[in-house]
Amino acid sequence: MSESYEEKAARLDAADGLAGHRAKFALDEETVYLDGNSLGALPAHVPARMADVIAREWGELRIRSWDESGWWTAPERIGDRIAPIVGAAPGQIVVGDSTSVNVFKAVVAAARLNGDDRDEILVDATTFPTDGYIAQSAARMTGHTVVACDPAGMAAAVSDRTALALVNHVDYRTGRLQDLPGLTAALHAAGALAVWDLCHSAGALPVGLDEHGVDLAVGCTYKYLNGGPGSPAYLYVAERHQAAFDSPLPGWNSHADPFGMTPGYEAASGALRGRVGTPDILSMLALEAALDVWDGVAVEDVRAKSLALTDFFLECVEAYVPEGRVTSVTPGAHGERGSQVALRCADAPAVMAELIKRGVVGDLRRPDILRFGFTPLYVGFADAERAARTLAEVLRQA
Ligand SMILES: Cc1ncc(COP(=O)(O)O)c(C=O)c1O
Ligand SMILES: Nc1ccccc1C(=O)C[C@H](N)C(=O)O
Structure with a gap:
């Protein structure tokens, strides 16, 4: 049997050399935070x-x-x-x-x-x-x-x-x-x-x-x-x-x-x-x-993980989301992609509001863009899988 996307996420997270950095941030396990391209998460030692x-x-x-x-x-x-x-x-x-x-x-x-x-x-x-x-x-x-x-x-x-x-x-x-x-x-x-x-x-x-x-x-x-x-x-x-x-x-x-x-x-x-x-x-x-x-982080490693995350998110979106409901406006070519995925979607404001209610925090750029930012220091592959799965659930029910 071929590997499920959840299994693939677990495998990629296990092999991720940056995975340990997530513990340095104040994040809760209930939320998938894909808005670090608007406001980065709080590093846990900053309040002290x-x-x-x-x-x-x-x-x-x-x-x-x-x-x-x-x-x-x-x-x-x-x-x-x-x-x-x-x-x-x-x-x-x-x-x-x-x-x-x-x-x-x-x-x-x-x-x-x-x-x-x-x-x-x-x-x-x-x-x-x-x-x-x-x-x-x-x-x-x-x-x-x-x-x-x-x-x-x-x-x-x-x-x-x-x-x-x-x-x-x-x-x-x-x-x-x-x-x-x-x-x-x-x-x-x-x-x-x-x-x-x-x-x-x-x-x-x-x-x-x-x-x-x-x-x-x-x-x-x-x-x-x-x-x-x-x-x-x-x-x-x-x-x-x-x-x-x-x-x-x-x-x-x-x-x-x-x-x-x-x-x-x-x-x-x-x-x-x-x-x-x-x-x-x-x-x-x-x-x-x-x-x-x-400290001790190479930006090249951050980049490699960022591309792997956005690739995997796009792969999960393609697999899960009903045909024709979203179109990526983010370039597929690695050399032309930053660290976010932007999906054009009819009814994007309502879809993003529902995603946020379900614990997947992205951003809306009016009128029709769902924006998901991937911060490699604290976002993992399971987050990407859950975000795509939740998006598909929301779109099926809309
Ligand atoms: C490309 C770019 N330039 C500038 C800004 C904002 O500038 P400021 O920090 O002055 O609000 C943003 C986002 O806020 C941005 O994405
Ligand atoms: N500074 C902000 C304050 C409040 C809300 C959003 C921002 C953003 O940074 C927006 C961001 N520049 C963006 O690319 O959408």
């Missing part, structure tokens, strides 16, 4: 660390903690913790502000780095909306024109008028992975800069920022990096651009001598030019603690 930050570092040490507890240097220190996860050498990432704010810094800074005789900014037409809104406003300020462009056509659209392109590494809706190496090379060949939004790829797959010569990048930390709701985002400024990086938000935290408190601005050196004002220490230190779950 935060209790100490609040009671001792804030409560007892108070102002001394800016030095003694390392608060002041947290943005660059935590940037260096994120760096290996996205393939960056130290000294190029600074943590702080939201992704939206970092998109603004990156787009304006790239336009200033490369905008003198170039008047266009290419923006991923399928982008998560905030990037597009911010790029439009940034372009109004720098005197550039935004040209919306599907990433698939971007290499052909780039010209000697292009100052930069802003692209999402993984599409938040479809889960499509864009060709970061190829597109970055094509942009450079035309003299344009590449600014990547890594929200849906960092922590899920190798990014290779340095290896592929990316110029600037931004990303959030509350998805696959599990930093917590609204945890600060990050900005990557490739070392070769740091000396000329001209921030549009040159707050005192990015000054060469912030406590000199002089009227004249002089930018600090390095990535900390990307800092703005006082960091949100509580969120930042929760993120720092959350990054401990990455």
Whole structure:
């Protein structure tokens, strides 16, 4: 007799080298959590660390903690913790502000780095909306024109008028992975800069920022990096651009001598030019603690498991779900897939509401997308099987 999907899931879970990491997270066995691409789960040790930050570092040490507890240097220190996860050498990432704010810094800074005789900014037409809104406003300020462009056509659209392109590494809706190496090379060949939004790829797959010569990048930390709701985002400024990086938000935290408190601005050196004002220490230190779950984890192993999970989920969906009820809009090819599966489905809002009631937590992207995110550090193959089986049950009863 051939192996059932439940048996196959058990076999894959037993052979999974990352399976032990699930115990590091606060998760309950009743829930299949497939929404880590919106809000990552809580690493179980973070509450105790935060209790100490609040009671001792804030409560007892108070102002001394800016030095003694390392608060002041947290943005660059935590940037260096994120760096290996996205393939960056130290000294190029600074943590702080939201992704939206970092998109603004990156787009304006790239336009200033490369905008003198170039008047266009290419923006991923399928982008998560905030990037597009911010790029439009940034372009109004720098005197550039935004040209919306599907990433698939971007290499052909780039010209000697292009100052930069802003692209999402993984599409938040479809889960499509864009060709970061190829597109970055094509942009450079035309003299344009590449600014990547890594929200849906960092922590899920190798990014290779340095290896592929990316110029600037931004990303959030509350998805696959599990930093917590609204945890600060990050900005990557490739070392070769740091000396000329001209921030549009040159707050005192990015000054060469912030406590000199002089009227004249002089930018600090390095990535900390990307800092703005006082960091949100509580969120930042929760993120720092959350990054401990990455100790000893290779992002290549995370990627291998992510692909195996999404393959297996698609296989179970195909086997269980009545013909014609869902269509995957996520590419089948591994090289084109992030770490989620998006299924087009009639009546998707009601279907997702019912799935959540039955303990399978995914996301709805209106009007008709069921989105399932797979975080390899805490999602297993049995979760994928149960999610597909529950989806089939819901659709049969609908
Ligand atoms: C690709 C992408 N960019 C940006 C954001 C959000 O930016 P912010 O952290 O500023 O809300 C998200 C999701 O929230 C996203 O998926
Ligand atoms: N930050 C959030 C706050 C509330 C609800 C969702 C989000 C998301 O992150 C959405 C995500 N960017 C997405 O790709 O759908």
